[in-house]
Amino acid sequence: MNSTIKKMTQHVSVRDFKDEPVTDEQKDALLTAAQSGSTSEFVQAFSIIEITDSKLREQLADITISSPHVKKADTFYIFVADLNRQASILKSHNQDLDGLKNMESLIVSIVDTTIAAQNVAVAAESMDLGICYIGSIRNNIQKVAELLNLPKLTIPLFGMAIGVPKTKNQHKPRLPRKNQVSTNTYNNENLSDLKDYDASVRKYYANRNSNASDTNWSEKNLAIFKEIRRPEVAQFLKQQGFTLK
Ligand SMILES: Cc1cc2nc3c(=O)[nH]c(=O)nc-3n(C[C@H](O)[C@H](O)[C@H](O)COP(=O)(O)O)c2cc1C
Numbered sequence: 001m002n003s004t005i006k007k008m009t010q011h012v013s014v015r016d017f018k019d020e021p022v023t024d025e026q027k028d029a030l031l032t033a034a035q036s037g038s039t040s041e042f043v044q045a046f047s048i049i050e051i052t053d054s055k056l057r058e059q060l061a062d063i064t065i066s067s068p069h070v071k072k073a074d075t076f077y078i079f080v081a082d083l084n085r086q087a088s089i090l091k092s093h094n095q096d097l098d099g100l101k102n103m104e105s106l107i108v109s110i111v112d113t114t115i116a117a118q119n120v121a122v123a124a125e126s127m128d129l130g131i132c133y134i135g136s137i138r139n140n141i142q143k144v145a146e147l148l149n150l151p152k153l154t155i156p157l158f159g160m161a162i163g164v165p166k167t168k169n170q171h172k173p174r175l176p177r178k179n180q181v182s183t184n185t186y187n188n189e190n191l192s193d194l195k196d197y198d199a200s201v202r203k204y205y206a207n208r209n210s211n212a213s214d215t216n217w218s219e220k221n222l223a224i225f226k227e228i229r230r231p232e233v234a235q236f237l238k239q240q241g242f243t244l245k
Contacts, residue, residue, distance in 0.1 A: 007125050012171055014130025015069040017163030022075045026127055030162070033123035037115040045105075046113035047082040049148055050075065051159075059147055060159065064136035073161035078137065078144070079117045081109035083153040100153055101243045113157050124162050134159035141236045152241040170208050173200050175217075194218055 001009070022030075027050075034048060051057050060078075061070035070076060083100045090097055099105065121131045135158045137144050144156040174180075175197055178190045198216035205213045237244060 004122075004126070008122060010171065011121075011125060012130075012169045013132040014161075014163070014165045014168055015067075015132055016166045016168075017069065017072050017074065017130065017161075018166045020074065020164040022129060022162055022164070026124075026129065027075065029127070030120045030123050033119040034116040037112075037119045039112045039115070040108045043083075043086065043108060044112065045081060045083055045086070045109035046116050047080040047154070048116070049078040049080060051078060056147060060137060060144065063140045063143060064134055064159075065139060067132070067134050067136050067161075069132055070134055070159065070161050073132070073163040075162040076134075077120070077160045077162070078148060079113050079157050079160065080148075080150065081106075081113040081155040081157050083109050084151045087151075087153050097153070097241070098243075101241055102245055103243070106237070106242050106244070109155070110157060117158070117160060120160060120162075128165075129162055130165035130168065132161045134161055138230055138233060141230070141233055142239075145236070145240070150240075155237065155240060169210070170204070173197075173204050 031048065034046075035044075039045070051060060057071065057076060060076070061067065064070055083105060086100055087097055090100065117133070121133075124131045137156055137159050141156060144150075145154070148156060150156060179194060179197055180191065182191060194217065198218050201220075202214070202216040205215050234244065
């Protein structure tokens, strides 16, 4: 295993940061990594907003509710799925925007943005920084869009808190390969037989240093998906100009 892959296998989300800066040089490297990823049809459909204003950071952290580490991390980026640049080009050529508004373009912008973010995550961890994605900004996606002055055809997908780790959680066991990877066809039997994995996740939760609990992966998923989460996101997407078709 080479050193890049070794670092990737050591990933844990970091929620406790030292009071130490991410240097300008490191930030420059992170943003270069973000801009170096693959991008569908070369559309580069994302923007990154660094939050340096402390009041704005507080407001965003309050929206996340459960993520106080947003306040403590040295660096906080918001990743925005962004087809606004394309909209400007199309408008200036009197072309209608239907090609930007459909589900396919929405997926393209979300995928591009996620690739950029994961490049930042890998780059940060390669420099021994810690990261935590912050999807809970979508607790109030409308308010986030207002705070950041986002135009139509943009979506604040998630944030990322970055800093020097103070403490780290234990590594969370991932699905066994047989439960996630198959050859030539979907293998319903192997991929959905989660008994062994549930046992190993229960052991992880029982023995971890902080927030130990008695649960497993299936039970977690039952709790997460027992209700329709953030139904207002679809309304927000429509308001931003997406047709969802
Ligand atoms: C898109 C995305 C959004 C996330 N949002 C949050 C969040 O709002 N707050 C948080 O503390 N962790 C968040 N996480 C971190 C996940 O909880 C974490 O990746 C998962 O539990 C696996 O743990 P690990 O990253 O330590 O391996 C998010 C992760 C992803 C990929």
